Amino acid sequence: MSAMPTPTLLGCDFSSSPTRRKPIVIASxxxxxxxxxxxxxxxxxxxxxxxxxxxxxxxWIGGFDFPFGLPRELVEHLQWPLQWRDCIAHYAGLSRAEIRETFAAFCDARPAGSKFAHRAFDKLAGSSPSMKWVNPPVAYMLHAALPLLLEAGVHMPGLHEGDPRRVALEAYPGLLARELIGRRSYKSDEKAKQTADRLIARKDLVTALELGGTRLGVRLKLTHSQRDTLVDDASGDSLDAVLCLLQAAWAQRQGAPRYGLPAAFDPLEGWIVSA
Structure with missing residues (x-):
């Protein structure tokens, strides 16, 4: 019997409306x-x-920077299907305008300070609620990306049985970035906000990744030109893809079948790898 090939590791910084100026970035x-x-x-x-x-x-084993599920509280309130696959199919059938109207109505009916429903791990990971449609529009990212993952037949541990040689995990670059540089901002899509402070934060973040200063126990190996690319991309998209790549590396070390995901997580909401 031939040995199984070593999987490639991937990190994906996703855009729900990709263009030449704002593409989807994949680090391998x-x-x-x-x-x-x-x-x-x-x-x-x-x-x-x-x-x-x-x-x-x-x-491959990939870390993808978009939500893999919606908050159970939201889904139950809206009386949408409670099985993950059925829920995603229902959600995919809505337009972005319908999503915005539905979620805005949900938020409007709730008290200030608790407008959004959260997934179980959001506070733990510091992640945006997956129903947010602005800043960042993660609800649209989920809407654009999940049908493509399902159509491609990839495996999503704990959520969907697919091709075990292509493993997709929800990743979140902010989780790893905060561990290394705290709450310092290192990126912006707006030219006016691409400041010297953010440039220094990117340099510090890359240096910390190269030194292996994270609880994930892996170090990043870069060439000089790769380092320049990560530091010079003021949008942070290249660096975010690499942060997801490191989370995928940690998942590979944990191995199948869970890839480091908790033994019991909500199979409607999903989980962020390494959270």
């Missing part, structure tokens, strides 16, 4: 003796192209 690499070696960065400029990329045969 491998785990070698405790170091994550970054091999390439890809930029994908349309959702159709991202769907095609996902569907290619391969062996």
């Amino acid at each position: 690499g491998s785990l070698v003796s405790g170091r994550v070696v970054l091999s390439r960065m890809e930029r994908i400029e349309s959702l159709a192209a991202f769907g095609e990329w996902l569907a290619r045969p391969g062996d």
